[in-house]
Amino acid sequence: MRKKNFRSGRGYPDHNCHTGITTSFMKTRFVFTSLFIVLVSIAATAQEVRTLFGQGRTTGGYGALSNKVTTIGGEFANLSEIYGGVFINRRWMVGLAFAGSTNDLRVPVEFSVDPLQSMSYQYGQGGLMIERVFGSNKPVHLVVNLFSGVGFTAQYNRNDLHDYNYNYDYHSSVHDENWFYVLEPGAQLELNLFRWMRLSPGVSYRQTYQSDGLGLSDDNLSDWSYNLTVKFGGFGKRIKTSSTGNTN
Numbered sequence: 622m623r624k625k626n627f628r629s630g631r632g633y634p635d636h637n638c639h640t641g642i643t644t645s646f647m648k649t650r651f652v653f654t655s656l657f658i659v660l661v662s663i664a665a666t667a668q669e670v671r672t673l674f675g676q677g678r679t680t681g682g683y684g685a686l687s688n689k690v691t692t693i694g695g696e697f698a699n700l701s702e703i704y705g706g707v708f709i710n711r712r713w714m715v716g717l718a719f720a721g722s723t724n725d726l727r728v729p730v731e732f733s734v735d736p737l738q739s740m741s742y743q744y745g746q747g748g749l750m751i752e753r754v755f756g757s758n759k760p761v762h763l764v765v766n767l768f769s770g771v772g773f774t775a776q777y778n779r780n781d782l783h784d785y786n787y788n789y790d791y792h793s794s795v796h797d798e799n800w801f802y803v804l805e806p807g808a809q810l811e812l813n814l815f816r817w818m819r820l821s822p823g824v825s826y827r828q829t830y831q832s833d834g835l836g837l838s839d840d841n842l843s844d845w846s847y848n849l850t851v852k853f854g855g856f857g858k859r860i861k862t863s864s865t866g867n868t869n
Contacts, residue, residue, distance in 0.1 A: 682708045683854030689720065691827065691846040693744055694837060699724045700846070704750045708856060711757040718750035718768050725779055732836030734776050734796040741779040742837065743795075746772040746803045754811070757856065764809040764821060772803040774834045774842070799834030801842075803827060809850065821850040
């Protein structure tokens with residue numbers, strides 16, 4: 622009889638795992654939808670914002686899409702991130718962030734839960750995001766940020782995702798779930814392209830704590846990330862201007 626648990630709470634799941642994965646996906650989709658609904662309803666005080674391509678008057682709140690290049694377990698990893706929140710007084714953004722790996726991170730045989738299968742790592746993180754913007758009204762300015770939240774890794778058979786004839790069994794489910802704390806400070810050089818859009822290349826350092834996945838210690842997960850971020854939204858409340866140049 623095959624051993625099902627490699628460590629406490631890990632190994633091959635029971636017949637309820639497929640339902641659990643479906644429920645987890647629905648919850649994730651709900652969180653993303655709720656985040657964007659919140660961003661639409663934000664307003665704050667006004668001041669003119671100078672941009673590289675024209676001028677506008679904005680503040681309020683925004684959402685961001687980011688692509689992060691880093692390493693996990695010494696191998697190249699690409700992370701896609703979404704975050705956003707309330708932009709307070711054109712200085713502080715407080716909100717939520719979620720990120721996950723998108724490329725195939727192969728598990729070395731010595732750390733695989735099933736050496737007979739081609740297993741891959743999945744990495745993800747979610748939690749609080751805070752940004753401090755310096756000189757938000759300037760066309761080019763500095764942003765520093767801090768992510769603080771929970772991270773996870775797991776092993777799964779990536780090949781099954783491309784098999785249209787695939788029938789669920791334990792080989793395609795999630796194994797060796799590993800949860801830990803993540804702290805990631807970073808900095809960006811931000812460009813105001815339009816009153817509603819900003820481009821923010823930057824760098825950050827991901828530090829994990831108490832990770833004990835197979836082959837994924839804190840040393841394996843902690844590393845620099847090189848990021849390219851695009852931000853959309855309201856960076857200030859629009860002000861109507863009369864023909865005489867006075868503001869309402």
